Amino acid sequence: QPGTTVSRGLPGVEGPVGTKGLKGDKGDMGRPGDPGCTDGANGEKGDTGGQGVQGPIGLKGNVGTIGPVGPPGPCSPTIQSAFSAATVTSFPTENQPIPFMNVIYNLQGNYNPMIGIYTAPVNGTYIFSFHLAVANKPLKVGLFRNLFPVIRTTEANNQATASQSVVLHLFRGDQLWLQVKNAVTNGIYTDAESSSTFSGYLFHAHQIKHCVFITAHFKGGVF
Numbered sequence: 143q144p145g146t147t148v149s150r151g152l153p154g155v156e157g158p159v160g161t162k163g164l165k166g167d168k169g170d171m172g173r174p175g176d177p178g179c180t181d182g183a184n185g186e187k188g189d190t191g192g193q194g195v196q197g198p199i200g201l202k203g204n205v206g207t208i209g210p211v212g213p214p215g216p217c218s219p220t221i222q223s224a225f226s227a228a229t230v231t232s233f234p235t236e237n238q239p240i241p242f243m244n245v246i247y248n249l250q251g252n253y254n255p256m257i258g259i260y261t262a263p264v265n266g267t268y269i270f271s272f273h274l275a276v277a278n279k280p281l282k283v284g285l286f287r288n289l290f291p292v293i294r295t296t297e298a299n300n301q302a303t304a305s306q307s308v309v310l311h312l313f314r315g316d317q318l319w320l321q322v323k324n325a326v327t328n329g330i331y332t333d334a335e336s337s338s339t340f341s342g343y344l345f346h347a348h349q350i351k352h353c354v355f356i357t358a359h360f361k362g363g364v365f
């Protein structure tokens with residue numbers, strides 16, 4: 143007696159993973175098995191179905207995590223320098239730098255308050271200023287760079303202020319100080335209510351390395 147049960151084959155295996163895509167659809171079912179040849183026995187298992195078609199390309203993945211911080215660029219201004227100091231006595235000595243011994247700011251130590259000299263730590267553009275109280279005597283004072291005055295100021299009025307600001311290019315090691323002309327024109331005055339100050343700072347360091355400047359395209363704001 144021929145077998146009465148003819149089972150269908152099992153479903154085909156899944157298709158392969160598409161390139162960057164989702165998995166393919168399942169394959170078609172296998173063809174039915176051969177008819178059974180023994181009593182009541184099940185038919186043979188059907189052959190495996192053919193490969194499914196490749197799935198569509200998958201969705202874009204999530205944004206990756208932020209990468210590590212890069213190395214410093216070639217133009218990073220890592221060097222800073224600034225000072226501000228005031229005199230503690232009146233009528234400074236001629237023929238030498240005026241010491242501003244009351245240090246208000248000198249974090250990098252480029253100003254020596256005992257001898258009154260600022261030394262440039264790097265090639266760069268610097269800004270210096272002084273505001274000197276003048277009383278009892280006239281004042282003629284110069285801002286010196288390496289033995290020569292860059293700017294000079296004369297103030298002949300009593301109870302006045304002599305002041306200047308200047309932008310200078312300095313080379314590393316250049317020395318800056320204030321110096322009066324002579325003993326009869328040294329009228330810098332200092333008391334509890336009159337400060338005479340000398341200040342300077344590195345505005346922009348000039349690097350040896352060739353700098354690559356990246357131009358950013360600035361988009362206007364939303365009004």
Ligand SMILES: *[C@@H]1O[C@H](CO)[C@@H](O)[C@H](O)[C@H]1NC(C)=O
Nearest residue numbers: 264265266313314348349350
């Ligand atoms: C400073 O500038 C001079 C002249 O351009 C150059 O010869 C020198 O190498 C520079 N020094 C430093 C430390 O940048």
